[in-house]
Amino acid sequence: METSVAEIIRWLPKVGLSHFLIVSAILFALGIYGIATRRNAIMVLMGVELVLNAANINFVAFSRYGGVNFDGQVAAIFVIILAAAEAAVALAIVLNIYQRFQTVNVDEISTMKE
Numbered sequence: 001m002e003t004s005v006a007e008i009i010r011w012l013p014k015v016g017l018s019h020f021l022i023v024s025a026i027l028f029a030l031g032i033y034g035i036a037t038r039r040n041a042i043m044v045l046m047g048v049e050l051v052l053n054a055a056n057i058n059f060v061a062f063s064r065y066g067g068v069n070f071d072g073q074v075a076a077i078f079v080i081i082l083a084a085a086e087a088a089v090a091l092a093i094v095l096n097i098y099q100r101f102q103t104v105n106v107d108e109i110s111t112m113k114e
Contacts, residue, residue, distance in 0.1 A: 020061035028054035041094045041104045045087065052083045 027050050034047025056076040063072020098104050 017061055017065040020057055020065075024054045024057040024061070027051075027057065039105045039107050041090075041097070041106050044106065045090050045094070048090075049083060049087070052079055055079055 031047045031050030031054060034050060035044055038044055038047065056079050059072040059075045059079070061072075063069060063075075066072070094104055097109060101109055103109070
């Protein structure tokens with residue numbers, strides 16, 4: 001057990017841009033999979049959040065490894081604010097849809113206006 005912890009500690013300083021890009025790509029793929037395959041509107045929103053978090057990881061990683069500037073962090077903060085606003089509006093829409101149709105499955109809702 002101690003050897004694996006020691007190996008992890010030796011590996012940590014070697015974390016580079018490619019590691020962040022791999023994690024970001026995995027999060028992005030999971031988000032797209034969630035958006036494309038789920039019928040529940042809440043799960044679709046969670047997929048969108050994963051995609052936005054993947055973008056945030058890329059912004060911060062490229063800011064860190066691309067030079068000493070704060071453009072990536074500023075973009076990440078903007079994306080976080082945008083995601084919070086998007087979640088609030090989307091949840092309000094989902095609550096209204098549930099109140100009207102008694103379901104949140106996006107496949108069962110074919111009419112937005114009656």
